[in-house]
Amino acid sequence: MAGSGGLTAAVDAYGAVVDLRPGPAGRELIHNPAERQAAGTVPADTGIVPRVSVGGGPALPLWRADSVSQRYLAGTNVVITEASFGSARAKVVYASDGRLLGCQTQATRGAKVWIGLEEARAGSRLRCDTKEARRIVRTAEQSDRWWLAGARRLGSSAPAWAERMYQRSLLTLRALTDRRTGAVAAGARDGWAYVWPRDAGAAALAFAAAGYRQEARRVARFLLQLDFAAAARFHGDGSAVPGREAQGDASGWVTVAAHAAGLPSPAEPLPWRDRPDYHERSAGDYLANAIASSGSPAEQPVDGPISRPMINLSAHRPGIEGAFGMARGLVRQAGEAGSALDSAAAWGVRPFRQPALFPAIRRTLLALAADQTRFGITPGEDWDGVDPWSAPTAWSAWSLAALGERRQALRLLGALRRSATAAGALPERVDARTGIPRSTTPLAWSHAFAILALRQLWPN
Numbered sequence: 071m072a073g074s075g076g077l078t079a080a081v082d083a084y085g086a087v088v089d090l091r092p093g094p095a096g097r098e099l100i101h102n103p104a105e106r107q108a109a110g111t112v113p114a115d116t117g118i119v120p121r122v123s124v125g126g127g128p129a130l131p132l133w134r135a136d137s138v139s140q141r142y143l144a145g146t147n148v149v150i151t152e153a154s155f156g157s158a159r160a161k162v163v164y165a166s167d168g169r170l171l172g173c174q175t176q177a178t179r180g181a182k183v184w185i186g187l188e189e190a191r192a193g194s195r196l197r198c199d200t201k202e203a204r205r206i207v208r209t210a211e212q213s214d215r216w217w218l219a220g221a222r223r224l225g226s227s228a229p230a231w232a233e234r235m236y237q238r239s240l241l242t243l244r245a246l247t248d249r250r251t252g253a254v255a256a257g258a259r260d261g262w263a264y265v266w267p268r269d270a271g272a273a274a275l276a277f278a279a280a281g282y283r284q285e286a287r288r289v290a291r292f293l294l295q296l297d298f299a300a301a302a303r304f305h306g307d308g309s310a311v312p313g314r315e316a317q318g319d320a321s322g323w324v325t326v327a328a329h330a331a332g333l334p335s336p337a338e339p340l341p342w343r344d345r346p347d348y349h350e351r352s353a354g355d356y357l358a359n360a361i362a363s364s365g366s367p368a369e370q371p372v373d374g375p376i377s378r379p380m381i382n383l384s385a386h387r388p389g390i391e392g393a394f395g396m397a398r399g400l401v402r403q404a405g406e407a408g409s410a411l412d413s414a415a416a417w418g419v420r421p422f423r424q425p426a427l428f429p430a431i432r433r434t435l436l437a438l439a440a441d442q443t444r445f446g447i448t449p450g451e452d453w454d455g456v457d458p459w460s461a462p463t464a465w466s467a468w469s470l471a472a473l474g475e476r477r478q479a480l481r482l483l484g485a486l487r488r489s490a491t492a493a494g495a496l497p498e499r500v501d502a503r504t505g506i507p508r509s510t511t512p513l514a515w516s517h518a519f520a521i522l523a524l525r526q527l528w529p530n
Contacts, residue, residue, distance in 0.1 A: 071242070071258045071495070071512060072149045074213055075249030076168025077195060080258040083140060084132040085151030085162045087118035090171065090192050093248045094255035095263050095306030099192045104259050104510070118196060119186040122153065122160045122177065129184045130155070132162075141493050145237065146214035147245050148207060149493075155181065165210035168249070172206025173198040217244060222281035228528035231487060236524045238494035239517035240280055243273050246514045252288030253306040257498070257510035264303040264311050267293055268348060268362075271323030272518035275421055278330035279525050290331035293324045298340055302350065318345035318359030326421045339363050347402075348414065349449065355404040357394045358414035361422050364390065390418070391430055399434030400427070402450055410451030413438055413462040416469035420522065432473055435466050439478045445489040445505045446482065457499040457508050460489055464496075464519035471526040483523060486516075496520065 072079040073094065080089035088107065090100040106112040114131065121129035132138055135153035143150060148165040158181040163174040173196060175183035185198050197203040221240055224233060246255045254270035256262040270289055278286040292308070298320040301310035321339040328335040342363035347356035393404040400418075401409035415434040418424040438447050446463030448456065463486050471479035489500045496516040497507035 071245050072147055072164045072171070072210070073166045073245040073258075074147060074168060074210065074217070075244060075247050077166045077171060078245060078255075078258050079149075079164055079166060079171055081140075081149045081151065081164055084135075084138055085120045085140070085153070086131070087164065087171070087192075088116070089259050089263070090118075090195065091258075091263060093250070093253070093306050094246045094258065095248060095253045095265055098260060098263070099195060101260070104261060115186055118171075118173070118192065120151075120160075120162045120175065121184045121186060122155055122158070122181055123184065124155050124158045124181045129182075132160075135160075139492070142238070142241075143211060145218055145241075146211050147241050148211055148214070163207060165207040167206045167209045167213075169195075170202070170206055171196050172203040172210070174203055174207055175199055214241060214244070220281065222279075222525075223530050224524060225528035225530045228524070232483075232524050232528060234494060235483075235487060235490070235520055236280075239276070239496075239520045239524075240282075242495065242512045242517040243276060243514060243521070244285075246512075247273060247277075247285060247289060248292075248306060249288075251306065252285075252290070252292035253304075253308075254289055254292075254514055255306070256303075256514050257512065259510045262510045262513070264305065265292070265296075266303050266515075267296065267298060267320040268317075268323040269515040269518070271327040272522075273514055274327035275330050276518040276521040279522055283331070286327070287331040287333060290324070290327040290333050293327055294333065294336065296324075298324070298336075302346070314350060315346060315353070316340065317350070318342035318347060318356065319362035322359075322362030322364075322422060355393070356414075357390070357400055357402050357404075357412045358417065360390050360394065360404070361414065361417045361424065364422070364424070390424070391427060395430055398437055400430050402452065411438055412450040413447060413466050414449070416462075416466045419469035419472050420465075420526070428473060431469065432475070435470050435473075436475065436478060439466065439470065439482060442482065442485055443502050444485060445500050445502065446485040456502045458485070458489060458502055459499045460486060460496045460513065460516035461498070461519055463489070464516055464523050468519055468523035468526055471523060476527065479523065479527060483520075483527070486520060 088102040102116045123129045132153045138153045140151045151162045160177040254273045256269045274286045274289040302314035303311045325335040342359035347358040394400045400415040402412035403409040415431045418427045446458035449462045467479045467482035495512035497511040498509035498513040
């Protein structure tokens with residue numbers, strides 16, 4: 071993903087730009103639907119597609135190469151894709167200066183790189199192998215490194231892999247957050263290039279924890295102007311996206327985002343009962359919504375006092391342990407004896423602090439962590455599917471670390487690390503056996519919780 075909060079490009083594993091938007095949550099300039107791409111019903115040349123000709127032969131796309139690798143230029147969101155065709159080598163570099171997409175290509179002698187552009191609307195935004203393209207790449211590189219240098223560092227005992235995950239997660243949030251409006255896109259693909267209050271709220275917490283107070287305030291201001299009762303997700307201009315009804319955790323996540331940024335919180339929380347939760351399925355009385363609607367924000371994730379009293383929503387406390395508590399821990403559905411443990415119990419430690427629930431939350435998270443795969447955990451015991459999800463893995467690590475369960479938190483972060491791509495991006499979920507991404511990559515929510523978990527384990 072190339073971008074820094076302006077023009078945003080999603081680059082697939084073969085160096086093709088398959089999604090391009092003027093802002094992270096803006097309208098698409100290249101329309102290459104992820105579902106149609108997976109089904110094989112979208113033309114292979116849709117988007118910005120590099121091809122390589124060797125020795126005057128046909129121009130082949132990079133998925134015809136003998137090998138392909140992809141990485142970010144260190145400390146940046148500049149994307150580098152390299153491919154080999156026999157002894158020939160080719161490299162494609164993408165970067166965005168916020169308004170234009172720069173592309174630089176390079177090939178060994180006897181090979182030539184061609185850039186095919188099928189989407190006319192994107193053509194005016196692309197500069198390839200020109201002086202301006204070189205300027206765009208250089209500007210993006212310098213801007214990303216300058217911005218990253220302003221982050222609050224992890225503690226000196228943090229291992230190198232934790233530093234790499236931390237920096238990549240910060241850069242991912244930078245790319246997915248509109249630098250003008252504060253709209254945080256969940257991902258850089260169709261279906262995810264929207265703003266969910268809980269995803270954006272977690273991003274605001276992560277920005278504040280890493281020392282980016284201005285970014286946190288920008289995100290919180292955007293969230294505070296949304297009509298939470300209108301829908302589950304929103305366009306980058308704040309309008310509601312139809313198709314999914316409002317969810318019961320929205321006002322809670324906006325409350326903690328505002329608190330972290332030092333802004334006034336929403337006047338009244340939305341009702342949490344009989345609403346969908348983060349599973350985004352049928353309505354009901356769910357643990358995640360109850361915790362998000364009834365807890366107090368945890369202690370301020372940035373240094374120094376805030377200028378107003380700590381928010382306390384205890385007047386809306388729904389008797390969580392009585393409604394959701396079982397011998398093994400906290401379950402997803404209130405009063406359902408057959409309901410299963412839910413990893414969203416972790417939210418009662420961080421960020422919705424409920425000390426009375428800590429013993430039940432500890433039992434819940436330790437039971438779920440005991441069944442983790444090499445790549446993390448599912449959202450809960452009754453989740454439909456076996457794919458590990460990176461956000462629940464990361465938020466469970468954050469809260470276990472806060473509870474003093476450091477060993478289990480580190481085990482979960484180790485699984486999260488294995489689920490990342492070679493370039494360090496965290497997919498929404500991965501195949502339980504292979505660790506191959508099975509959904510949008512990267513996901514803002516997952517990187518936000520990774521930042522918070524890393525800072526909890528190695529504070530500075």
